[in-house]
Amino acid sequence: MTPALVRRRVSTVVLSAIAIVVFVASVFPVYWMLNSSFLPNNAIRGPVPHFWPDEFTLRNYETVLGDGGRAPFLPALMTSLTVTLITVAAALLLAFLAALAVTRFRFTGRRSFIIAILLIQMIPGEAMIVSTFRVLDGWQLLNTIAGLTIVYVATVLPFTIWTLRGFVGGVPIELEEAAMIDGCTRMQAFRRVTFPLLAPGLVATGVFAFIQAWNEFLLALVIMQRPDMMTLPVWLRTFQQATQTTNWAAIMAGSTLMAIPVIIFFLIVQGRMTSGLVAGAVKG
Known part of the structure; x- marks a missing residue:
């Protein structure tokens, strides 16, 4: 040897x-x-x-699902699912359009827009809690799915724009031009050639947006104060009380149930997500 x-x-x-x-x-x-x-x-x-x-x-699990002494599990689950899915859909749509704009077109203020995205990501969310609360209170959007969704979209959007910019930049514009030479319109070339290549990147970015919105705690704690409008991370906090012994077993059961939708989501998109992560790693 x-x-x-x-x-x-x-x-x-x-x-x-x-x-x-x-x-x-x-x-x-x-x-x-x-x-x-x-x-x-x-x-x-x-x-x-x-x-x-x-x-x-x-x-x-019986305590988590059937304890009448605290906020019920199913309404919190539905609130989290609704807010998260709407957030992911809206963030992907807006971020996709913004990524196309900053990658495919040259316009005044383009560089400033890209720098602003980076600067916004550096601002901690805790620094904007008071102003966010006052704005939503003035709009009568506290304790509403619409109010929390708007905040989540604004929170997730800079990261999704920056990530999708790398995926869009990795698809050569010459592919669209070749399709247009073959007789496609610009929209047909984008829909038939470019978009299928960007789909894995959209899925991979959507996974990160899903996790960020699903696990967010602090903003949901401030905005959703009614027990029937809690998200799952805030609902899980109800098992920890200052005057009683913390029921860690129930917290573990609630955390397990909370992880199931994320696992299901991963199983559905895992194939696309893997190829999207590899594609996004080559070019930024």
Whole structure:
């Protein structure tokens, strides 16, 4: 066995071991959440860790779904789904048009617009909570899906524009010009040639927008104050109370249920998302 072959095999073993460690470190918190959701609260709070559900119970899920002492789960789920899906659709549409404009056209203020997108992303959301609250209160949009959706779209839009700009820039404009030479109009060339190539990028960007809107907590806490209008991250907070012992088992069960729509969304778009991530990595 040559030294080069030995080094190659050693590096393969080392890289495989590192990959396994990273995988276990990434998956273990999810497993711990799922495992804890099937354990009673006293077992979770006890000094002995339970690495498998040896005291299996479904009471935590019964508490999450049927506890009348706190805001119900299903309205919070519907609010989160509605706000997130509308946010993703609106953000992708607006960001797609903006990305096309800054990539395909040259106009006055184009560079300033791109710099403004970067600057907006640097501003922490907490700095705009008071002004956002006052604006929505003046528009009578507090505790409404429309109000929270507007805020989420404004929050997600800079990132989606910047990401889609890389995908649009990675598709040569010569493809459209060749289709137009073959007899297509500009709109037909875009619809038949360019848009199918951009679809993976739209899916990949939509996934990031979905996660950002789905997991957002602070803005939803400030804007959606009524119990029947809570989103899931805010609803999950109701299990932690200052005057009572925190029901960590129920929190784990609620977190597991909260993760299911995200998993379903990933399963639906995973093929397109993978190709979109690879395509967007080549050109920015």
